[in-house]
Amino acid sequence: MLRLVHKRIFWGLFILIGLLAVLILRLAWVQLLLKDRPVPGAAYSLAKMAEIQSERETVLDSGRGRLLDRSGKPLAGETVWTAAFFPQEEQPVSAAGRTDGEQPLRRLATVLGATYEEMRDKLQTMKEPFLWPDPAGGGKVPLALTEQQAEEVGRLGIDGVSVLPYNRRYDGTASGSQWLGYLSEAGPKEAKRSPSGLRVPLSGTDGLEKTLEPLLQGVGHTEAFAQVDARGNRLPGSGIQVRAPGNPYYPLSVYMTVDMKLQEDIERLAVDSGMQEGAVVVLDAENGDIEAMVSLPLYNPLKIDPAGGQWNNRALQGVIPGSIFKVVTAAAALEAGVTSPDEPFFCSGEYGKYGLSCANGKGHGALTMAEGFAVSCNTVFATLAERLSGPQLQRAALALGLGRQVGWQAERTLGLPLLRPLAGEQPGVIFAAGEQPGADGGARVQTAIGQRDVRVTPLQAANLVVTLLHGGEVRAPRILQRVAFANGQTLSELPGHLAPAADEISPQTSRLLLSMMRRVVTDGTGRKLQQARWPLAGKSGTAETLVRGKARNNQWFIGYGPVDHPKYAVAVAVENAAPGGPHLATRLFGQVFDQLAGSSGV
Template sequence: MLSQSFIRRAAFLSSLLFFLLGGVVFRLFYLQILNHHLYREEVLRRFTLDELLALRGEIFDRNGEVLAKDVEVLTVYACPRAVPDPSQAAARLAPLLAEDEERLRERLSAHASFVVLRAGVPSSVGNALREARVDGVYWVRETRRFYPKAPLLSAVLGFVGKDRKGLEGLEYVFDNLLRGKDGYVTFERDALGQEIPTTVTLHPPEKGKNLHLTIDAIIQFFVEEALDRAMERTKAKRGVIIVNDPKTGDILALASRPSFDNRRFQEFPPEAWRNHAVNMVIEPGSTVKPLVLAAALEEKVVTLGDTFYCSGATRVHNHRIRCIKAHGQEKLEDVLINSCNVGIISVAQRLGKEKLYRYLRGFGLGERTGVPLPGEEEGLLRQPEKWSLLSIGAIPIGQEMMVTPLQLLVALSSIANGGMLMRPRLVQRVTDALGNTLEAFPPSPVRRVVSEKTARLVLSMMEKVVTEGTGKKAQVVGYRIAGKTGTGQKAGQGGRYVPGAYYSSFAGFFPLPDPRFGVLVVLDEPQGEYYGGDIAAPVFQEVAERILR
């Protein structure tokens, strides 16, 4: 039997142990639950994580010219209260920062604790700033996106935001490839705040992939200059010029107006960021006539020996459709040379609406081309069951349908390359930082639309459009050129045509007999003259001459 003394001691020790254990539990509760954030922050303060931003990949033209890259720049700032002599400081800094001396003096004299003197200063100026030794003036290094050819190609390349993400153009479409992968470095500090070398862990950033485009920067320069002059001369609202290789589908140049400068995109309205080569839809007018003629020849509903009579107008379902003039008796090729509405409607009626629709669809009208540019429109080409009785007379002359400028050039290129619809190509390949090809994008045929024989026949007629017909102003001495003029009426909000509002266009291919270049010029609502042969064809001529010479 246990003595009472032992029981009392055991009870006392148990009570003491329970009390001590309760104290420990309470202390743990206090530390881990009530004040855990304090100790967590204390621990975290010993660890440092620095983000290492990845460089975006570069963008090159087809010849290796850099179109976009990351560069290191300086943001120079000052603490005015720490600048002893603002006038002297401004005199030293003005030539280094390429800023007005008086403006700098005003900033350095401001009653503020912090002012930015200039952002985007070349990193090479850093050494000169160090040598100048201006008290109260400091700078930080940062990475900026640089476009060496800007404002050229702004609508194609697009731009990046402050978070270094692509917001427009190719920068947006290929952002995941171009952006790369950010890295980081972590390390622990001791009680004195010094870095503990053995705790450093480095995860280096991975630079983004590079894009190699089909664009030729030299041709792009020619095109943008020509378009600017055309816009000034004609006072058009919008304008587009595209240059391609009809055989491969390569886009060699693409210009859109109005445009912007992607170095200062914030200074322009968002409407100016639009790329009208793929965002604008137009009625193609007479530029669609070669496609109608090719379909009819392919289906053998017409022959080269067929003749047509143009009295100056024809009736389709009690609606009078006029021609520019009465052409009289015409051969089949004259229908294209004279851009005769009466003749081409007769050809379309022989073909029938089902086949006409099938071929126009085959040429890619009414569907997106698949070019990697944001916001591409698909256009409009209604199915035959939705046509009106007038449609068989309207569609062959480029009405009751909408196309983008790029769609139109791609479709007509099928005539120039022997009857094959080619997918437009803007990116040739993707490479890594060492130049190794990661992915290639070869020329991509979509489908054969007409035979080589048919395509050659129509191309020869298009050559006569330039030598004898409505496209004479597109001629380049010493070179054979095939082309087609177009003047499309512009519909208003209610669907009715707006008096005096036209789309003027010209599409041409050269040098024949084996064209290596296709050029499309589109001007929206030119003032004064508006026929495509009068105002768009000369722009084509200017571009073609500069490419050829």
């Protein structure tokens, strides 16, 4: 039995050794004799094949999810034509000595807006394939070709030069769309590993890029590649090929409520107005959707300066509201039944307490509560504040969506425990934390006119107007509306919802406040808005603030229009303006509404 097993092992080994010997001989024969003969069915010899070191590739699409505006216009992740440069099949002696000759290269340089010398230098120093860079984008983004340019580059038929679609995240221009956010820069270590800089994974660092990061992460990138030999030359006959993940569902497309055309128009108006810092928010009066949200100074997602605050979205940051807060005080007083629009008051210009005076040095004289609202009389509102308790004022503010985050959010949606698209949205302040709300009369009076600790975000201010237009029902302003798979199929609709507080302002009080806001334009501080294309209504505000020890003003105007069929609620906040200048906020508010009226074709 044992002998039999030994015998079998012997013969098994003998056969194995025989086979190995045959293989070794065969290999030697192949190496020695067939070395330079072409392999049947292959374009190059075995020797050449052995030289294949690697592929050279360039990323055309990171695979990151797309962000699109309400009508499907790409905000981040737009596909454009680019010129891709790959190694040539033969090693050129110089660029001028390329197999295609000088003339096509000269033409190519012209089409790409470069000089022939620039092109030659770039080709001579090429170690990795690259996409021709856009000088305007600081070399970080490829140049986007027009269809005509793309056609011409293709027609030139230069070896190693292809026209390929590229998915660019940003176009490199500065904008007021801070809500979009930006992607973090690669660390020096990652960048070193990637000569092209394009293969470094980037992740969202602010705005929607950050809050939607789990949805935007893709399933791999799309790249163009070519096979090269040890010397970096492209293998003869190996063309430039494209490799994509081929998943029909990814990347996802995320649709915003923002109208990008409107966003850009308002951005331009805000810059031209002379506003240096501040925000403009346009909400759909019907559902509270964010149609535009502009923040100044502008930011460039490709050039984030950590020291500068340009990337801060001022629409979501609380600032001193000044007299727009009188809407809250009026709401609290009307709800408490301690006044009526017709109640008579007298303003001498000095309140006589807390060092408070009225903005109008001479005093407004005899006036009603509604007139006091229209001309923003501090005397009237200080008097009302003293009839109210701190908690009453606080409850009215909360009921109008102030002092808390109102932005749309959802729990357990799209596989996320909490989806909160508006990164960095501040809750604002009514009374400073740890204080008995407004126990001190002076604190209550200062709060009632929107000074002291009160902070309101421009988003909250615009939403407060939407709340009044809905009889006191607070809506959660929405910026996302739908998430779709790559094949267009809807993954999730993200419907709007309410953001109620414990208390609500009654429909009757809401109506009174809306009509008082109309009087601001017909008889009060907003009279200049009578020239606007639509009949408008609103409330102005000028708050005193200090910036590095210097007196500055926050100018506000919030309101709605057209008065009879409100379509939009708008908040304009001009921050840290020099005191004594014109009221930029009121003027800009009118211009924004004229723009809205123009685009509505009314």
